[in-house]
Amino acid sequence: MTGEKTVGEGITPIILDSISDGVFTVDPGWRITFFNRAAEEITGVTREEAVGRFCWEVFRSSICERECALKQTLKTGNPVVNKAVYIVNADGRRLPISISTGVLRDRHGKMLGGVETFRDLSQVEELRKELYGRHTFMDIISRNRRMQQIFTILPDIARSNSTVLIQGPTGSGKELLARAIHNLSPRREKPLVAVNCAALPDTLLESELFGYEAGAFTDARKSKPGRFALARGGTIFLDEIGDISPALQVKLLRVLQEKEFEPLGAVCPVKADVRVVAATNRDLAAMVAEGGFRQDLYYRINVFSITLPSLAERREDIPLLVEHFIQKLSLLQGKVIEGISPEAMALIMGHDFPGNIRELQNVIEHAFILCRGGLILPEHLPAYLQNGNEEKGRPAGGLTMAEMEERVLREALVRHKGNRTRAARELGINKTTLWRKMKRYGIKFPDDNHGQTVG
Structure with a gap:
């Protein structure tokens, strides 16, 4: 034929x-x-x-x-x-x-x-990469206004030697931000040493931080350097600092005040040439008021404070993060997953994500296990996301994908007082595209450029 x-x-x-x-x-x-x-x-x-x-x-x-x-x-x-x-x-x-x-x-x-x-789709792919690159800073991905403000000041924070306190809910990316500060700093050629203060009991945490000399206690047959010694010349990241005991708070305060520490069993102090970046998911100011955290230590670590928003407060980042995790897992697992279906994305967008970015990453990893190729579908997502779909075609959070997009557009316009140029720039889309979406959703908003109602 x-x-x-x-x-x-x-x-x-x-x-x-x-x-x-x-x-x-x-x-x-x-x-x-x-x-x-x-x-x-x-x-x-x-x-x-x-x-x-x-x-x-x-x-x-x-x-x-x-x-x-x-x-x-x-x-x-x-x-x-x-x-x-x-x-x-x-x-x-x-x-x-x-x-x-x-x-x-x-x-x-x-x-x-x-x-x-x-x-x-080569041109579309290039535009996607350009958009993706515009919203990526030191491996931190966001187009959220508050996160972009953090990106702007982060190089200045990194250049200083001051102690930084990063606050935010669990799984919001505090360690990633600490790594960005270290990698942008003059200390970047030296080690970044991370310690989870909530993972060890007080006695073990002290020896882990400051080290010990041979014979300092039973079974201490030889000396062991602590994390402060290992981080010499670099940065030490004290995660969940709000969980350390009052006794250890005193010893940590001395390190910050005197720039020196004493290993267990030592007779002479050791100079601490290290920058401290601390993080917590707790309200340290409230803990100080209640007597659960030393006020003097709080002021020592709170020289410069950064507060990370929860994922629920930066929902416009979810599609970017989903794409990032899909690409990352495709490389790690050698599995070709082409993307995610609109129905599955709607379920994800409607979830509140109490576990924040870490939970979202786990959701995508779960989907990778079940999805054999092609698009991630709703049935590949964890059961709790599927079961939360109380109304057919509507995700647990009560919003469809279209409704979520409309909300994101409205919030961006409110933040920029109706200025479509600035709102479109924040959203990473063309001004004409924003106008077309406003028409689709019937969004009428005073344009800050002309004082007229648009949409």
């Missing part, structure tokens, strides 16, 4: 050659029967080279061997629409594309083969 018969004679090939999407057809034996001009341009393979060859020899995509979309369509009769995949062109370059497939039949309904259309 010739390509002309498959796609029709006369004007049909001319029409298919005039469109920007690539189109090819195959016969029941999987040999290419038609290959339009856009297909030539995207793949780098000429029509003469393509026609008559098996489709997988020409159209080398990431799903050819495992889950060919065209094969699935011919088997089930169900089309595939806008599936994101990668192909390798004639130059060996990896290109992102979206594909759609369908069954090709004659006027009597007899199956002649299959047709596949594909669209080059």
Whole structure:
């Protein structure tokens, strides 16, 4: 069966050659029967080279061997629409594309083969990378206004040698921020040593921080340097500092005041050439008022304070973080997951995430275990996210994806007093795109630029 018969004679090939999407057809034996001009341009393979060859020899995509979309369509009769995949062109370059497939039949309904259309997403991918890069700072990903303000001042904080207190809920990224401070500082060539103060009992924590000399206690057969010694010249990160005992608070206060410490069993103090970055998920000011934390130590560690918002307060970051975790896990596990379905994303966007970013990462990792390829679907998410769907088509938080997007747009416009240019810049979208979305959701807002109601 010739390509002309498959796609029709006369004007049909001319029409298919005039469109920007690539189109090819195959016969029941999987040999290419038609290959339009856009297909030539995207793949780098000429029509003469393509026609008559098996489709997988020409159209080398990431799903050819495992889950060919065209094969699935011919088997089930169900089309595939806008599936994101990668192909390798004639130059060996990896290109992102979206594909759609369908069954090709004659006027009597007899199956002649299959047709596949594909669209080059290279420019979209470059824009995505640009947007992603614009919202990434030292491995911290956010387009939230409060987080962007932190990004702005972080280099200045890092250049100083002052003690920093990072406050925020569990799982909000406090250690990541501490690492960013260290990596931007003049001490970046020296160690960053992290200690979880809540993970050890008081007696063990003291020896862990300050070390000990041989014979300081039973079984101390040789000296062991503490974390302050190991961090010499660098930075020590004291996580969950609000959990240390009053007795250890006194010893830590001396380190900050005198810049020296004494290992257990030592007779002479050791100089502490180290910068301290502390973090807590507790309200230290309230603890001071209640007598649970020393006031003098609080003021010593609170030279400069940074408060991280919870993930629920920066929901506009969830899609960026989801994409980041998908890419990260794809590299670590060698598994091709192309993205997440709108339905699954709606469930994620509607969740409050009491465990913050750490919980979101665990959710995506859970989905990776169950998802064999393609898109992450609602059934791949943890049960508590699926079961929270009290109303059909509506996530646990009560908002659909569209409703969540509308809320994010409104909040950005409120923050910028109706200035669409600044709101669009914060959201990482074009001003025209913002205006179009405002029209879609019926958002009317005084434009700070012109004093008129827009949307």
